[in-house]
Amino acid sequence: MLGALAIVLGAAAAAGLYQVSVQPGAAIVKAVFEAGSEVTPPADYESIAQTVTETRGVVITAPTPGTPDSTLNLYAPSIPHTGLPVVLWIHGGGFISSSADTVKQYVTMLAAQGYVVANLDYSLAPDARYPVALEQANAALSYLGTHATDFGADPSLLFVGGDSAGAQIASELAAVQTNRALADSVGLAAAVTPVDLRGVVLFCGLYDMQTVGSIGFPALRTYLWAYTGARDYSSFAAVDQLSTTQTATNAYPPTFITVGDADPFRSQADELAASLSGRGVPVTSLTWDGTGDRLGHEYQFDFSLPEANTAFTDTVRFLASRSENR
Template sequence: MKQKLTATVPAKWLLPLILTVLLVTLTILENFIFSEDASANPDSQGTAIYSPPPYFLEIQEEVTVVKDLVYSDSDHARLDIYRPADMTENLPLVLWIHGGGYVGGSKDTRQDYAMALAHEGYVVANIDYALAPEQLYPGPIFQANEALAFLEQYAHLYRADFSHIFFGGDSAGAQIASHLAAAVSNEELATDMEFLPAIAADNVRGVLLMCGLYNMDTVRATGFQNIDTFLSAYTGTVPFESFEHIDQLSTVQHITEDYPPAFITVGDADPFVSQSKELVAALEAENVAVDTLFFNGKGLLHEYQYSLHTEEAQLAFEWMIAFMDANSR
């Protein structure tokens, strides 16, 4: 007679075991989803296919690029700077934060878009940051702040106007950018996070938020693929809703009248449509200026704005530049 053997995992080992399994899962996801860029992989989430603007050869000739500046001693703390080659005066600064579910992506996958922004008359700092699960929340917020401190120190070298700053990002990067803006403009949140802003809130002239997530109480209900995996990796907690500081990640809960003006867009077939609309409602409730670009009946996927061969992505770019021009000149 064969004896059936059973094993019980001690409770103290359970969370480390879960996180180990999560790390293996994320490694697989990163290999298949984030090998180049999540926004460029149409099979990863029903995301748009990346394409540069039709005049990109002209952009390359007219934009100066400085690569891989080390902005702090943190892991993966590098940034690229893009600026018009013929600039004759200081120009507004854009801090761009890439997406990738907190576990993937890189500044290199946003280079063409950052160059297109610079071509319109801006100094663009496109940053890398350490990824989850090796770095947990609030790591990217603090790294973005370190990048701002570095940029302020060397702004004179790159002709950046530090009195006119925009935070921008896509997907998870949009969440990080929106959160950074909240931490800079909301003293109570900054205190809770033990966060010391590197810049004055008045210097932030706007946020550029594309296809992001902004409410941790409702984001699971969007059905966004692997959202529980991504946020569990970022928080180090399973399920992510039980993370002790989860409310800090919900930008909608930290909007005050001092929050900077916002440009918000999302594709109509993106699961995060409701997240963008929740943020718009929170901003309007505090009388914060907000420009939106939403669609109906277009079938625009997550990260649609990077498909710059399409009319809708070009429209989003034009509207974003108009918003920036109106808030920086």
């Protein structure tokens, strides 16, 4: 996928298609992103899915005038349950593509492990620019904190997680809950108390806007132009708000970070892990040194890889450990 993005965007730039407007480039990237399946599930996926109940289209009312509503799709074990932990999952797609259904198979698998997973469908850029997706995620987290018991969950056992661009949103969402100055600068109030936000799960995201431009990820400029509205995203007035390496405090929740060794975002994961650890935040990292540089972006969703199965097991172990540590 990354090679295809580089080729088509290089051709588009050479043709001058998006020197003035981000729309042509964003449309190309969106088409490439959505051309294939995001998740390659394990062979026994269908039997796993039969143990999970899906509730689609729970409307999350827009938090501010002019902000679109968003929706949650909820996944939970089919057997009667109470007091389960809740995971708010935020999908990737470069801020401009994909949907909650992109990762439906993955969140179904998480739910089967004994979790209520709320899969967020947020508004995409460039039609909805920063901080709309963050506002919607914060409203969704507030809803989950208030209504957890309605679907057999425990409002004191909340987690946020995401992949790629969704990992950036999830990481910033956690910072909003634990950094009053950041929340004020974004114009949000924390949705839940820090003690109830038990942990953060981050797959292959971007976390530092000062260094991410050097990693060579195809179409990164297009993603961030679409998301921020600034052709040079580094000139965006609020760009520092997106850098969780800078905004996380010592109150940031314990965090699980994983990235492939061949993923251009590897350095971003290392930077965030170092930043959090330096603040005394417990960090669990899974970065796969020594696999021969073969684990690319979002390897976590390809269950034909043994490493993806290990990452899933480690993710569930992290969630379980934080659910028990009250």
